[in-house]
Amino acid sequence: MTTRISREELAQRIAADIAEGSYVNLGIGAPTLVANFLPEDQEIILHTENGLLGMGRAPGAANVDPDLINAGKQAVTALPGAAYFHHADSFGMMRGGHLDVCVLGAFQVSESGDLANWSTGAPGAIPAVGGAMDLAIGAKAVYVMTDLLTKTGESKLVAECTYPLTGVGCVTRVYTDHAVFDVTTDGFVVREAFGANTVQSLAALTGLELRDASGAAPALSRSRRDAESEEEN
């Protein structure tokens, strides 16, 4: 049994959690994939922060309209029932808590729901934040879509973010290629583990204390257990 699902499967998994009738903003990058898996037989209304509610799919090459783009500056279409508005109104919509869900990428998410997704803080990097901080604090539910581990094997779920923060205590749920985690006042709760993953194996991968959704006793990672044993000495 595998321990990872594909990015497309993850997008599909997220799409399944979005209720019909929701107003949704899908962040730039991987979250955009979620749109491909929203059910055709339902109406879910997509917001793009550059000024459109009711965003449709990408047009064919012959129908690209440079005046009609999404936040990622890609060509899109507008559905019947769409509305255009300016940037202050668009971000008012977001900041005012009118969106039901936004889906964002992440470098790190902390146990208390802090999000880091805009800057690695690397020296020489050109900073660019766009709407990330507004999205992070704006929607009723903030879903993160990410691989659990970095390319070098480090957990993106962390006790505390070491990268520059995008928002404090803002993440509702983290969808990873290994499992789905809810952010709770008790830290991460494993809502759903994919394939062979278990709460224990996930605790080992993340180095975090994890609970399962049933409320059972937390699984401790080895490192955390060791640290706590040492503290007791």
Place this chain on the structure above:
Amino acid sequence: MTTRISREELAQRIAADIAEGSYVNLGIGAPTLVANFLPEDQEIILHTENGLLGMGRAPGAANVDPDLINAGKQAVTALPGAAYFHHADSFGMMRGGHLDVCVLGAFQVSESGDLANWSTGAPGAIPAVGGAMDLAIGAKAVYVMTDLLTKTGESKLVAECTYPLTGVGCVTRVYTDHAVFDVTTDGFVVREAFGANTVQSLAALTGLELRDASGAAPALSRSRRDAESEEEN
């Protein structure tokens, strides 16, 4: 020679000071009369704070449209080139300093340009402010249109307002039935005296130290002279 001009003459006098191309808000009551004297051969654009730029004259009785009213809740028309907007945008327009002129009524105006025009502070009166405070601080030039004296003969130009304030240091110029006064850092300057009025006679009527527009020595009212003499003793 008379010492007072009529309300219509005063409205005409104010209209003559409004430059072509100006954006203007005329307050409820007497200031509304100014519209009747704006030159037909020029374009001056009227704003009404309930959400219209490009307001036209009152319609005939057969064409009254309850959806098209001014701030005084009277039927109006909209000119070609008009635009409608909601209240936050309308008052943003005002507060943001985009109007060239507004014309307001007054109970009192002080030497430092304080305006009192929304409440007499009488016990039992029902307070109602509407857009008065927003207008007072919003336009580039705030003109007051008023009789110089109350019905009981007291000056509406005062050293300090005794009625509740609408705005502090906001009045640019006061057009009265006796004279036109500019508000300056040195107090009221008589810009234009109507008929037999002189700086001296106006100082006597108002009880204030007044300068004329030429910058000559101030004219003192009798009471002010007496007070200053007494102080010297």
Place this chain on the structure above:
Amino acid sequence: MDVRIANTKGRAVIDKTVTDAESAVAGIPDGATVMIGGFGRAGQPIELIDALIAQGAGDLTIVNNNAGNGDTGLAALLAAKRVRRIICSFPRQHDSWVFDGLYRAGEIELEIVPQGNLAERIRAAGAGIGAFFSPTGVGTELAADKEQRRIDGRDYVLEYPINADFALVSALQADRWGNLVYRMTARNFGPIMASAATTTIVQVDKVVPLGELDPETVVTPGIFVDRVVEVGERVWLDDGAFVGGVDLEGRRIEPAAAGTNGGGL
């Protein structure tokens, strides 16, 4: 999401329309804060207010620019003694006798807010702004207890958002997603109130098919709207065209009384 999902041809669609004003105002509880659109009579959601009176909720806090005109609409709600407190800019009008009587009898609380601060505070609630510094009211008794600050040489007072549990708004047309267009100066407080309430209830002359409203001209996007009820055309319109024949209160007048002076546009 307070949104009804209807099944149309095997497809779940968002349908915010309800069949009548009674359904539209269902669930407004005693003690609620209710924003009511309109400037004087223009844009006042009369049918929704009548339904609210019939529904019976009381002890309400009302946010409106005024405090009722004549004996209908908001004035009727006040007369029915359903309102504990009103937040407005201009209660005193020539036809505000209902409010005037209640106020003098000490039967209603009044909070006066300058009109532009009222509008901006409502917008702030909708746009997630925690508070803002306004130059309006500085040095007046309406700002006496407010935090004041000098910024860049100008004085400002700190103003807080006004939220509501419900907003009752009148617009010209809506589609089933709740997108709205208004008519002339009846637009006034509708768009900002729609954004500032937990549940926004709208009456329109007409519900049009989805896609019929031009996306460029939608004034209130449907995201701000929860329920829409069609109440039929205003009496001074005929199939969307202005036909007049009414006085300022929207009452039909005899052609003779209107005279022959066409005037106007």
Place this chain on the structure above:
Amino acid sequence: MDVRIANTKGRAVIDKTVTDAESAVAGIPDGATVMIGGFGRAGQPIELIDALIAQGAGDLTIVNNNAGNGDTGLAALLAAKRVRRIICSFPRQHDSWVFDGLYRAGEIELEIVPQGNLAERIRAAGAGIGAFFSPTGVGTELAADKEQRRIDGRDYVLEYPINADFALVSALQADRWGNLVYRMTARNFGPIMASAATTTIVQVDKVVPLGELDPETVVTPGIFVDRVVEVGERVWLDDGAFVGGVDLEGRRIEPAAAGTNGGGL
């Protein structure tokens, strides 16, 4: 009022139109703060920027969501070394090589502002708000030096308005009073920037006769606009109708390259 009065049939009329882009950008001095509309390429006033480059003003502070794309428009202004400082939310893009080079060479100052705070600060300038508390950026390094306050259980940072001396905006149509309508997501920053600058300069595809724009659908009322120049129709439009045939950068593509997949709306 920076407004030209023209005499038409013995009548003085407001006419904000100017004959060419050169006249439109006249008088922008060295050291000015200039807002430039657009989100990426959409709504970027290319012709006005080209005229500004030709005009020669330097040492500019630019306010834009981005920091230029490719080698045209804002990127060309940067490449000409006319910009001392840029205030934006998202400079780094796949095609922002001009900015990237200047930044790494230490030849341009950068102030990063979260996009929604950027928009709201521009709006605040236009609406006379002295400052406002925003929840965006709380606890991040972009708010590190900012005043923070807890209001009603939520943390906010205090944000100040962004004003400009000039705004360069692209819209679809204007009339001689400066009323504007936009097209689709090219609207983006235009309406708020128009309100926040001392002098607002607009390029449009077409100037239409006064009265042709529906007062219900005007997005930017003329009060915010000082100069209007008609620059001709965008290449993907024909008499106002979308005809396509371009890539995202607005360059004509061969019908063959576009293929047969009509897709779209």
